[in-house]
Amino acid sequence: xxxxxxxxxxxxxxxxxxxxxxxxxxxxxxxxxxxxxxxxxxxxxxxxxxxxxxxxxxxxxxxxxxxxxxxxxxxxxxxxxxxxxxxxxxxxxxxxxxxxxxxxxxxxxxxxxxxxxxxxxxxxxxxxxxxxxxxxxxxxxxxxxxxxxxxxxxxxxxxxxxxxxxxxxxxxxxxxxxxxxxxxxxxxxxxxxxxxxxxxxxxxxxxxxxxxxxxxxxxxxxxxxxxxxxxxxxxxxxxxxxxxxxxxxxxxxxxxxxxxxxxxxxxxxxxxxxxxxxxxxxxxxxxxxxxxxxxxxxxxxxxxxxxxxxxxxxxxxxxxxxxxxxxxxxxxxxxxxxxxxxxxxxxxxxxxxxxxxxxxxxxxxxxxxxxxxxxxxxxxxxxxxxxxxxxxxxxxxxxxxxxxxxxxxxxxxxxxxxxxxxxxxxxxxxxxxxxxxxxxxxxxxxxxxxxxxxxxxxxxxxxxxxxxxxx
Numbered sequence: 001x002x003x004x005x006x007x008x009x010x011x012x013x014x015x016x017x018x019x020x021x022x023x024x025x026x027x028x029x030x031x032x033x034x035x036x037x038x039x040x041x042x043x044x045x046x047x048x049x050x051x052x053x054x055x056x057x058x059x060x061x062x063x064x065x066x067x068x069x070x071x072x073x074x075x076x077x078x079x080x081x082x083x084x085x086x087x088x089x090x091x092x093x094x095x096x097x098x099x100x101x102x103x104x105x106x107x108x109x110x111x112x113x114x115x116x117x118x119x120x121x122x123x124x125x126x127x128x129x130x131x132x133x134x135x136x137x138x139x140x141x142x143x144x145x146x147x148x149x150x151x152x153x154x155x156x157x158x159x160x161x162x163x164x165x166x167x168x169x170x171x172x173x174x175x176x177x178x179x180x181x182x183x184x185x186x187x188x189x190x191x192x193x194x195x196x197x198x199x200x201x202x203x204x205x206x207x208x209x210x211x212x213x214x215x216x217x218x219x220x221x222x223x224x225x226x227x228x229x230x231x232x233x234x235x236x237x238x239x240x241x242x243x244x245x246x247x248x249x250x251x252x253x254x255x256x257x258x259x260x261x262x263x264x265x266x267x268x269x270x271x272x273x274x275x276x277x278x279x280x281x282x283x284x285x286x287x288x289x290x291x292x293x294x295x296x297x298x299x300x301x302x303x304x305x306x307x308x309x310x311x312x313x314x315x316x317x318x319x320x321x322x323x324x325x326x327x328x329x330x331x332x333x334x335x336x337x338x339x340x341x342x343x344x345x346x347x348x349x350x351x352x353x354x355x356x357x358x359x360x361x362x363x364x365x366x367x368x369x370x371x372x373x374x375x376x377x378x379x380x381x382x383x384x385x386x387x388x389x390x391x392x393x394x395x396x397x398x399x400x401x402x403x404x405x406x407x408x409x410x411x412x413x414x415x416x417x418x419x420x421x422x423x424x425x426x427x428x429x430x431x432x433x434x435x436x437x438x439x440x441x442x443x444x445x446x447x448x449x450x451x452x453x454x455x456x457x458x459x460x461x462x463x464x465x466x467x468x469x470x471x
Contacts, residue, residue, distance in 0.1 A: 018393035083188035121198075123217040126203075129210045131155040143196075143219045145189035155215060158186045160193065174200040174213060186217065195224035215459055258290035321351040321360070321392055321460070325383065328364035335372050342380040351385065352390060353462050360460075361437045366428040367396050367456050374454070390462060391441070397455040411445045436460070 006171060123140035123398050127133055133146075140146045156167040166184070173180040179201040186196045196217045203211040265283040274280045328343055336343055372383045379399040386393040403411060412433040429445075436443040441460040447453065 087239050111469060121218065123215075123219075125155060125215040125217075126215045127215065129212055131167065131213070134212065140217075143188075143194070143217065144186075150189070151438050155213075157189070158217075160185055160187055163216060170200055171213065175210065176201050178202055191295070192222045194219050196220060198210070206209050208455075262289045270373075315358070316354055316356050318354055320359045321355075321385070321394075322347075322349060324357055324360045325364050325385070325394065328361055328368055329383065331365055332368045332372050335369070336381065339372065339375070339377045341375055341378070342374060344380065344382045346384045351387065353392060353458065355439055356435075359438065363432050363435050363458065364394070366432050367458070370428055370456075371396060371398040371454075373401065374398070391464070392460050394458045394460070395455060396458075397453060399453045402450045402452045403445060403452055403454050405447075408445060408447065412443070432458075 017182055120137075120139045122137075122144050122145040124137040125133055125146075126135040133151060133153050133155060135151070136146050150157075154167075159167045163184075170180055170182065181197075181199050183195070183197045185193045186198070187193060189204060197220050198215060198217045200217075201214045203214060205211050265286050268274060269280065269283050275282055326345070329343060333343065368381070368383075375381060375398045379394065381398045384395045386395075412429045413431040414427050433443055438460055439460055441458065443456065443458045446455045446457070
């Protein structure tokens with residue numbers, strides 16, 4: 001609005017207010033109302049609705065027309081006019097001050113409401129001194145799930161019940177220090193948890209009295225999850241590095257021992273020290289046996305690498321688990337009979353699942369060979385299968401030498417052996433775990449201790465994870 005329009009509005013309101021006051025004064029008998037009251041009202045209306053300029057214009061008009069309004073002797077007229085001017089000026093200043101305060105409060109409230117309605121990345125909750133929720137913003141609706149029915153509830157609702165004193169401790173800390181900050185798990189209205197960074201600030205009046213609190217929360221669940229995943233990954237990498245170091249040390253030992261034997265007997269043969277045919281035959285037998293160990297180690301490493309690097313084709317199809325286990329038992333039966341081992345096999349009724357039959361054969365052959373290898377003569381091996389709605393649970397237990405308790409958590413790690421001089425490369429169980437996990441299953445080992453046998457449990461889903469993803 002232009003300055004000229006402002007002046008026109010000011011004077012128009014002032015003139016109209018004074019005119020209405022004069023006409024009303026003329027119409028009302030003096031004994032009913034003092035003849036200056038309505039004029040004061042006109043000044044107040046001008047000051048409140050237009051501003052001090054209009055009020056002073058109304059005062060000026062009233063002073064000019066005082067002779068018409070105020071009746072009586074000249075000395076009384078002067079006194080009344082002065083009193084009118086003083087009272088009107090004071091009323092104008094008071095009305096102007098109150099109007100500015102009201103406008104400031106309205107502006108503050110509108111800005112606060114604008115903030116509450118438009119900030120959605122942060123939950124803002126205003127509470128009473130006892131923590132009762134008085135107001136909250138749209139961010140609290142989005143992050144915590146609050147609605148209108150939650151006015152009057154305690155801020156305690158966002159603290160997990162297992163942290164009994166967290167709510168009181170936070171209020172107490174904020175009251176003592178002015179504010180408190182924390183980063184913890186909080187509760188949504190539906191009971192789910194979110195990781196939030198929060199600031200609780202105290203609200204006080206001019207005298208320092210406690211008026212309430214403001215809680216500001218930011219949902220950092222995604223960042224927290226990513227951080228936890230990174231920490232887990234770093235821990236796994238550290239563990240993997242430790243395992244690799246142990247594997248390298250074991251591999252170096254397993255390679256060096258047979259090579260030393262081969263080179264030693266070769267050197268003896270070349271030196272001409274072996275004269276007898278039996279001595280020469282013994283030397284070649286040792287060389288051959290150690291070369292065979294080298295070959296087994298290389299083949300095991302290649303197989304483990306092939307499985308881990310997914311070079312093998314995952315040919316999943318419908319197959320009969322019972323038939324595969326029966327074939328694996330037949331594969332090792334000759335070795336078992338040579339040690340007079342008894343094999344108890346579950347019934348061979350068809351058990352159909354989706355899997356890679358080649359991998360399944362290798363899984364159960366490795367486990368059964370392991371049982372035969374570590375079971376003394378005249379021992380026994382039991383193979384059972386339990387069926388559930390979602391999986392098959394195959395258990396292979398033996399009466400063998402058992403597994404030390406300290407080795408159980410690492411039994412499926414490459415090169416881990418229960419017995420230091422045990423035959424084999426120490427890779428069979430590692431391959432078993434890799435192949436079982438490729439089926440979306442799991443394998444575990446248990447033992448009551450050394451000399452008390454061992455039990456291996458394989459759990460396979462009826463449908464492979466490959467088939468589930470395709471579905």
